[in-house]
Amino acid sequence: QVQLVQSGAEVKRPGASVRVSCKASGYSFTYYAIHWVRQAPGQSLEWMGWINAGNGKTRYSQKFQGRVTITRDTSASTVYMDLSSLRSEDTAVYYCAREQELDTGHFDYWGQGILVTVAS
Amino acid sequence: DIVMTQSPDSLAVSLGERATINCKSSQRVFSSSNNKNYLAWYQQKPGQPPRLLLYWASTRESGVPDRFSGSGSGTDFTLTISSLQAEDVAVYYCQQYFNTPLTFGPGTKVDIK
Numbered sequence: 701q702v703q704l705v706q707s708g709a710e711v712k713r714p715g716a717s718v719r720v721s722c723k724a725s726g727y728s729f730t731y732y733a734i735h736w737v738r739q740a741p742g743q744s745l746e747w748m749g750w751i752n753a754g755n756g757k758t759r760y761s762q763k764f765q766g767r768v769t770i771t772r773d774t775s776a777s778t779v780y781m782d783l784s785s786l787r788s789e790d791t792a793v794y795y796c797a798r799e800q801e802l803d804t805g806h807f808d809y810w811g812q813g814i815l816v817t818v819a820s
Numbered sequence: 821d822i823v824m825t826q827s828p829d830s831l832a833v834s835l836g837e838r839a840t841i842n843c844k845s846s847q848r849v850f851s852s853s854n855n856k857n858y859l860a861w862y863q864q865k866p867g868q869p870p871r872l873l874l875y876w877a878s879t880r881e882s883g884v885p886d887r888f889s890g891s892g893s894g895t896d897f898t899l900t901i902s903s904l905q906a907e908d909v910a911v912y913y914c915q916q917y918f919n920t921p922l923t924f925g926p927g928t929k930v931d932i933k
Contacts (some may be wrong), residue, residue, distance in 0.1 A: 735922075745862075745870065745913060747922040761921040794867050805917025806860035808881065810869035 702726040704734075704796050704811035711770060717784040722796030722811050729777040731757040733799040735807060736781045738792040745794075752802065773803045786818045801820060822916050824925035832933040833838050839901040841928045843914035845857060848894045851918065858918035861890055861899045863910045864927075874899070906932065 707721040722734060735750040749760035750768040758770050769782045777797060793815050797807035821848040823883055833839045846866060849858045857877035862870035872881045874890040877897055887902040914925040 744926045745915070747920075747924070747925040759920060763921070766926065797869075800875065801873070804875075804876040805858065805920075805922055806872060807870075808872050810871075813869050 704798060704809055706794075706796060706814045707810040709815045711818070711819065712786050714760045714787055714818055714820055716786050716818075717782060718786060718816055719796050720781045720783075720796075720814055720816070722778070722779045722781070722799070724753075724777045726796075730774055731802070732771075733802055734772070734779040735797050735799060736768075737795045737797055737807075739795070739813075740789070740792040743792075748781070750799065753779065779796070783816075786816075788818050790816065791818045792816060821921055822849065822919055824914055824916055824923050826912075826914060826925040826928050828928060829926070830929040830931065832931045833901075833904045834933045835906065836903050837933075839904050839908070839930055841899040841912050841914075841930070843892075843897040843917075843925050845895045845897075845916050847918075849916045849918035850894050857893050857897070858916055859890075859892070859897050860915045860917065861888075861916065862913045863908075864913065865910045866895050873912075900923070903932070904930070904932070 703725045705723045710718050710756040733752045736748040738746050751758045753772050770777045794815040795813045798809040800808040825844045829841045859877040861874040864870040878890040889900050891898050911927045911929050913927050
């Protein structure tokens, strides 16, 4: 069965960086894209960017351009999301999600989500 | 960016009754090249990730009960739960995937009256 398993919760200081991983299993990793979506406490969902796991092509929301980097390791079927220059407003649950079909943009499987807390 | 709005913010419906949620996009999310609306609906329960219910505005995801249906085109869309069950208590989000950045509505909370 398809699974996306994310790394554990993180607590970071303002100005620091965080790396979140998303390990995929149960399907052909390189045939799909993985997106990152975050959700601040009590808020809606916010799209951050995506990676085509096959060719490594990425696209980021302008809001996070310059601060976010999404990469993948095909040998480990894992996608990574790095977010730098953290501020308190980045406190949120971060989800990875699989695009149901390449170049569609809706998500059929989600990771469990991990809470990143930014606090001094 | 395409802004998504939803109404109402919350609603309470009796068990077995119909629940209707509206979603509006600030621009059309319909593509005439493939005749599809780039609109999805998700359900999210507390402490869980979102679950895909519908995509292309009205195509039900595998395993989703047929009491969930979607309609609409262009800029105005509706999610209908035909007969509310206790397990449907959740927040529902619409999402457009016509353009990046992909954007979500603010959510509608559904509860039991």
